[in-house]
Amino acid sequence: MLELETFRLIERISSLLRSEQRRKYAALGLQPVHGQVLDYLAHCNKYSNTHAAVAEYLGLTKGTVSQTIQLLERKNLLEKTVSSQDARVIHLSLTESGERLINELKPLELFKQAEQQVSQLKFIDIGEALQTTLSVLQQANQSKSFGLCRTCSYFTVKENHYLCGLTQQALDRDDTEKICREHNPRNPQKT
Numbered sequence: 001m002l003e004l005e006t007f008r009l010i011e012r013i014s015s016l017l018r019s020e021q022r023r024k025y026a027a028l029g030l031q032p033v034h035g036q037v038l039d040y041l042a043h044c045n046k047y048s049n050t051h052a053a054v055a056e057y058l059g060l061t062k063g064t065v066s067q068t069i070q071l072l073e074r075k076n077l078l079e080k081t082v083s084s085q086d087a088r089v090i091h092l093s094l095t096e097s098g099e100r101l102i103n104e105l106k107p108l109e110l111f112k113q114a115e116q117q118v119s120q121l122k123f124i125d126i127g128e129a130l131q132t133t134l135s136v137l138q139q140a141n142q143s144k145s146f147g148l149c150r151t152c153s154y155f156t157v158k159e160n161h162y163l164c165g166l167t168q169q170a171l172d173r174d175d176t177e178k179i180c181r182e183h184n185p186r187n188p189q190k191t
């Protein structure tokens with residue numbers, strides 16, 4: 001159960017970061033796959049910067065990779081170089097614009113904000129640390145938390161009954177274990 005909760009939190013943190021990145025790419029007329037290819041090429045070595053390696057790493061078809069590379073080349077984000085040892089082999093690398101873009105589009109600003117808030121806190125387990133990190137990232141990203149009801153600032157226990165402080169309605173025990181779009185995270189400094 002603990003593993004499942006930890007897994008869910010990691011999944012939510014990574015999907016939040018992906019959505020932040022998607023939003024930034026969309027603003028530039030790019031799709032997530034374009035960013036994935038650029039990101040891969042920014043980190044792979046000279047033996048791994050070919051069309052085939054990109055397709056293999058990202059699990060894409062050769063056709064998709066080929067179209068993506070063409071588009072990125074047109075936008076001057078990457079360039080091709082024929083191998084000096086084998087003229088059949090084309091190496092792909094980022095241009096200066098591509099390097100700049102990949103650095104600008106990392107959701108690092110979100111992370112910095114989260115790190116500043118979380119670094120001073122003490123946690124009793126990894127679940128609590130991940131939950132707090134997720135809440136801080138969501139606040140920085142101004143996204144809805146969709147958190148667990150029992151972790152909401154409106155969640156109240158009154159005379160052995162559960163109550164939603166927002167709607168003033170009673171909650172079943174089951175409700176307290178479900179996620180809610182109106183969830184309002186507690187201030188991490190106070191948890």
Ligand code: SF4
Pocket residue numbers: 147148149150152153154155156163164165166167179180181182183184
């Ligand atoms: S707003 Fe949603 S998450 Fe918060 S207490 Fe009410 S039902 Fe639960």
